[in-house]
Amino acid sequence: MPAELLGRITVFCFAASYAVAFAVELFRTFQARPALRWLALAFTGAGIVAHTAFVTVNKLPLQTSFGSLIFLAWILAVFCFYGAVHHRRLAWELFVLPLVLGLVLLAQLFPMGAPSGQSSGGWQIFDFEDMQFWAVLHGILMLLAFVGISVGFVASVMFLVQTHRLKTKQLPGQGLKLWSLERLEAMNRRSIMLAFPLLTSGLLIAAWQMFGMPDGGLGLENWKVLSTVALWIVFAVLLYLRYSVRAGGKQVALLTIAAFGLMLVALIAVHPFTPGGAP
Numbered sequence: 001m002p003a004e005l006l007g008r009i010t011v012f013c014f015a016a017s018y019a020v021a022f023a024v025e026l027f028r029t030f031q032a033r034p035a036l037r038w039l040a041l042a043f044t045g046a047g048i049v050a051h052t053a054f055v056t057v058n059k060l061p062l063q064t065s066f067g068s069l070i071f072l073a074w075i076l077a078v079f080c081f082y083g084a085v086h087h088r089r090l091a092w093e094l095f096v097l098p099l100v101l102g103l104v105l106l107a108q109l110f111p112m113g114a115p116s117g118q119s120s121g122g123w124q125i126f127d128f129e130d131m132q133f134w135a136v137l138h139g140i141l142m143l144l145a146f147v148g149i150s151v152g153f154v155a156s157v158m159f160l161v162q163t164h165r166l167k168t169k170q171l172p173g174q175g176l177k178l179w180s181l182e183r184l185e186a187m188n189r190r191s192i193m194l195a196f197p198l199l200t201s202g203l204l205i206a207a208w209q210m211f212g213m214p215d216g217g218l219g220l221e222n223w224k225v226l227s228t229v230a231l232w233i234v235f236a237v238l239l240y241l242r243y244s245v246r247a248g249g250k251q252v253a254l255l256t257i258a259a260f261g262l263m264l265v266a267l268i269a270v271h272p273f274t275p276g277g278a279p
Helices: 011-028 034-057 065-086 093-109 133-167 181-211 223-245 249-268
Strands: none
Touching: 011 034, 011 065, 011 093, 034 065, 034 093, 065 093, 065 133, 065 249, 093 133, 093 249, 133 181, 133 249, 181 223, 181 249, 223 249
């Protein structure tokens, strides 16, 4: 694809593709036809291609709300496509695509770090210019932790939906096809176990960076700092409930959803290491 065409790709291009794919998947719940599945996959794939081109040719700093949200949506879109291909009998895209679209919408509502104009079309994936190694590592660790949290959120929503279906004694084979409660719990557990060490490492690096700031402050009045610390506490509680108290799956699912909400606050809040975001 010519460089000038890559530079013309906008958020609307891949957001529209994801929206159409979700609409097709929604319609497929009423009309289970193989052609609709392939159509949904085609639009999801087209969205990923446009999304990949957008993050490749635009400078999207991970420490900004727009950059982190767009990158997170990109990774989850790939995860969605893989899951839809690998687990073709499950209603996968119905749960993941709304999450992807929601993140893209949030990026538009909080456009700090968004490209100011049409890109030149050069390869600029990850904006690491003038950034130190530890700042880059912090951004990558936090992004990967947020991926784990998002996957746990999807598993938790599926778990609650499946729990409701079992309570209402819905007949097998009717409605959405989802994994068993045991498998969804395992998916949530693996996500938590992946996200917690990444989140902890990212927080330790951020604390070390803040101690080295000129004023020596920790930036505790910054919403991103507060929400991220609260997120870590919630995850510590999740691990305690999971392995010490052996809490029920519903409690863990609800707490995971709360953790996802805190994650969104952390993503849209001003970063203390960006211009205008210093504590």
